[in-house]
Amino acid sequence: MAKMLVGGPPLVFLLVFFAAPSMIMVLSSFRFPGEFGGLAPLAAPEGGTGGDYGLTAEAYQFFFSDVIYVEIFLKSFGIAMATTLICLVMAYPLALLIARSEKRFRNLLVLLVVLPFASNFLIRIYAWMIILGPESGFSHFVNAILGVFGIAPVTLLFSPFAVLVGMVYVHLPFMVLPLYTNLEKHDPSLLDAAQDLGATTWQRFWRVTWPLSLPGIFSGSALVFIPVLGMFAVPDILGGTGDILIGNLIKDQFLGTRDWPFGSALSIMLTLAVLSVAGLSTWVARSAMRHGQ
Amino acid sequence: MALLEIREVTKRFGSYTAVDHVNISVQAGEFFTLLGPSGCGKTTLLRMIAGFDLPDSGQILLDGKDMVGTPPEKRPVHTVFQTYALFPHMTVAENIAFPLKMARKPSHEIKLQVGEALDNVRLSDFGHRLPHELSGGQKQRVAFARGLVNRPRLLLLDEPLGALDAKLREEMQIELINLQKNVGVTFVFVTHAQNEALALSHRIAVMNKGSVEQIDEPSKIYSSPRNRFVADFIGKISIMNATVLEAAPSHLKLDVAGLGHVTAAGNQGVRTGDRGVMAIRPEQVRISHPSTDLELKNHFHGKVHDFLYMGDVTTYIVELSNGIRIEALLPNSAPGRAKFFEAGDEVAVSWRHDAGIFLNE
Numbered sequence: 001m002a003k004m005l006v007g008g009p010p011l012v013f014l015l016v017f018f019a020a021p022s023m024i025m026v027l028s029s030f031r032f033p034g035e036f037g038g039l040a041p042l043a044a045p046e047g048g049t050g051g052d053y054g055l056t057a058e059a060y061q062f063f064f065s066d067v068i069y070v071e072i073f074l075k076s077f078g079i080a081m082a083t084t085l086i087c088l089v090m091a092y093p094l095a096l097l098i099a100r101s102e103k104r105f106r107n108l109l110v111l112l113v114v115l116p117f118a119s120n121f122l123i124r125i126y127a128w129m130i131i132l133g134p135e136s137g138f139s140h141f142v143n144a145i146l147g148v149f150g151i152a153p154v155t156l157l158f159s160p161f162a163v164l165v166g167m168v169y170v171h172l173p174f175m176v177l178p179l180y181t182n183l184e185k186h187d188p189s190l191l192d193a194a195q196d197l198g199a200t201t202w203q204r205f206w207r208v209t210w211p212l213s214l215p216g217i218f219s220g221s222a223l224v225f226i227p228v229l230g231m232f233a234v235p236d237i238l239g240g241t242g243d244i245l246i247g248n249l250i251k252d253q254f255l256g257t258r259d260w261p262f263g264s265a266l267s268i269m270l271t272l273a274v275l276s277v278a279g280l281s282t283w284v285a286r287s288a289m290r291h292g293q
Numbered sequence: 294m295a296l297l298e299i300r301e302v303t304k305r306f307g308s309y310t311a312v313d314h315v316n317i318s319v320q321a322g323e324f325f326t327l328l329g330p331s332g333c334g335k336t337t338l339l340r341m342i343a344g345f346d347l348p349d350s351g352q353i354l355l356d357g358k359d360m361v362g363t364p365p366e367k368r369p370v371h372t373v374f375q376t377y378a379l380f381p382h383m384t385v386a387e388n389i390a391f392p393l394k395m396a397r398k399p400s401h402e403i404k405l406q407v408g409e410a411l412d413n414v415r416l417s418d419f420g421h422r423l424p425h426e427l428s429g430g431q432k433q434r435v436a437f438a439r440g441l442v443n444r445p446r447l448l449l450l451d452e453p454l455g456a457l458d459a460k461l462r463e464e465m466q467i468e469l470i471n472l473q474k475n476v477g478v479t480f481v482f483v484t485h486a487q488n489e490a491l492a493l494s495h496r497i498a499v500m501n502k503g504s505v506e507q508i509d510e511p512s513k514i515y516s517s518p519r520n521r522f523v524a525d526f527i528g529k530i531s532i533m534n535a536t537v538l539e540a541a542p543s544h545l546k547l548d549v550a551g552l553g554h555v556t557a558a559g560n561q562g563v564r565t566g567d568r569g570v571m572a573i574r575p576e577q578v579r580i581s582h583p584s585t586d587l588e589l590k591n592h593f594h595g596k597v598h599d600f601l602y603m604g605d606v607t608t609y610i611v612e613l614s615n616g617i618r619i620e621a622l623l624p625n626s627a628p629g630r631a632k633f634f635e636a637g638d639e640v641a642v643s644w645r646h647d648a649g650i651f652l653n654e
Contacts, residue, residue, distance in 0.1 A: 193378035195365045196343055197439070198395030207391075211382045 029264035037258025059265035076246040080228040083167040087175040095179035132156040158240035166234040174223040182216025218285045296321040302351035311337040313503035326482045328490040329500035335483045371445040375452045377436040379424040386420035392443040410438040450482045487527045524572045531619045535571035551615035557649035569653040577648035578621035583641045592643035
């Protein structure tokens with residue numbers, strides 16, 4: 001009874017605000033778009049003229065009818081994967097450094113990692129617009145270096161590169177935190193034991209620290225990969241016209257072209273894709289940990 | 294040549310001297326124990342032998358070779374850690390194979406040696422288990438097997454039995470003795486449990502405040518402690534202030550404050566007039582009814598102050614007429630009878646002429 005009192009409200013909250021809307025999304029993805037946006041009614045109104053009513057898989061057919069949508073999906077996955085990898089490569093040494101630093105400094109260092117959250121997300125992205133802009137010192141610097149090698153100047157802003165930089169910048173803390181939480185718990189005597197039994201620094205990392213940090217790597221990767229996949233603000237601001245990702249596409253269906261069924265279908269496809277990636281990585285993680293060494 | 298030679302080794306942490314001019318030599322095949330209270334420097338010494346810490350001065354030689362420039366991973370020395378430090382993500386077999394893999398042994402040889410090592414610790418059916426699926430005693434045995442599998446010149450054991458309950462501890466002690474006998478690897482064992490040290494070791498170095506107080510066989514450590522610290526730390530002992538009245542090679546005549554003349558074991562280094570303490574083990578003291586005819590040289594009357602019933606034996610704390618307390622151990626040999634004396638009983642205590650030992654302050 002007490003369990004229901006404590007667990008009930010959040011359960012109801014999730015049912016009302018997550019499960020129900022999800023069902024609505026599934027349903028709307030199988031409907032026709034309304035004449036002026038939104039959804040067409042399920043049944044023809046009284047005295048209604050022709051038009052499309054009822055249920056249909058047209059939205060899904062449309063998705064596969066043009067290769068561009070699949071391409072955007074693949075590109076989004078590519079960006080998400082690249083962001084995750086870059087975040088991992090950048091976050092791992094940082095998390096390790098924090099985890100191995102003196103206890104009294106650790107909380108301060110973690111605070112510094114999350115400090116950017118204290119300022120508005122959009123402001124931070126706009127700041128990158130200035131940093132990557134053609135007149136910025138950074139751009140001049142990069143182009144000066146490229147010039148030395150005889151490479152023509154490049155525009156950093158409004159490019160896939162800018163999108164990637166923004167994505168990595170925004171999501172880095174989401175990789176650092178779970179990694180740190182994991183690494184901080186490692187028993188230092190395991191590294192002593194490995195060294196004692198003949199493992200070099202490199203072997204101690206690959207055979208002890210790395211496999212033990214796999215759960216942290218997987219949760220950090222999920223925390224980066226999934227939001228990046230749906231992110232539209234960063235490509236909107238930092239990307240060029242050709243740098244549209246799934247997030248932008250979905251947003252456009254609801255706010256721009258007002259084709260709700262197609263937007264819903266895209267969302268459902270994205271959810272399914274994320275779920276299968278998550279399922280796959282869980283499976284890989286489990287077997288990696290079973291055979292890990 | 295000794296297998297391990299520790300020469301004048303000193304280690305300081307800031308202003309604190311953890312190990313102070315220690316000299317120890319360990320012979321090949323020996324079961325050598327570093328015994329002392331926590332903070333006596335025994336673990337620091339062990340870490341220096343393993344290579345995790347470097348001495349500030351002095352030398353550590355293994356097979357005559359100075360180990361200073363050799364990092365832990367390059368030393369033919371393995372350690373069994375207090376917490377076992379088994380790799381949680383590796384199976385038992387993978388844990389044991391680890392040192393062999395690091396030594397780049399061919400895989401068929403690894404398989405063979407791991408199987409043998411599992412047999413040695415009676416865990417043949419547990420190779421595929423993960424450490425968290427094992428009991429404390431099993432984990433302990435895996436740690437032993439992992440430390441021994443690559444036949445190190447020296448196996449260091451850092452209070453390995455500390456986490457086990459009393460019953461299992463005793464079992465593991467016997468297992469450890471057999472294991473050492475079978476594999477013939479030299480053991481350096483660290484413990485603060487004196488009974489464990491006495492039961493396991495060929496020789497013991499008793500350490501206190503960073504220094505070695507005495508290195509000897511267990512029986513010598515117990516029966517002829519060199520000083521008050523060793524006497525007090527190893528086993529139970531009653532200690533009373535005494536002055537030497539007469540020093541003969543065969544015996545000493547002591548004046549024990551408030552008790553009178555006591556005859557004690559002869560001790561070469563003691564001279565007439567020396568002041569110190571007379572120490573006597575509880576099991577050397579006989580406790581009897583005051584009326585009993587006593588044929589022993591040292592006998593005194595007293596009253597049972599308190600007693601500790603321990604099942605197999607009962608320790609009686611007897612307060613002698615002058616207020617000095619002495620402990621006497623009595624085996625509970627009469628079936629069905631828990632104790633022979635009650636608190637407050639008038640008793641006589643007596644001991645052989647050579648049972649007491651005199652220790653200079």
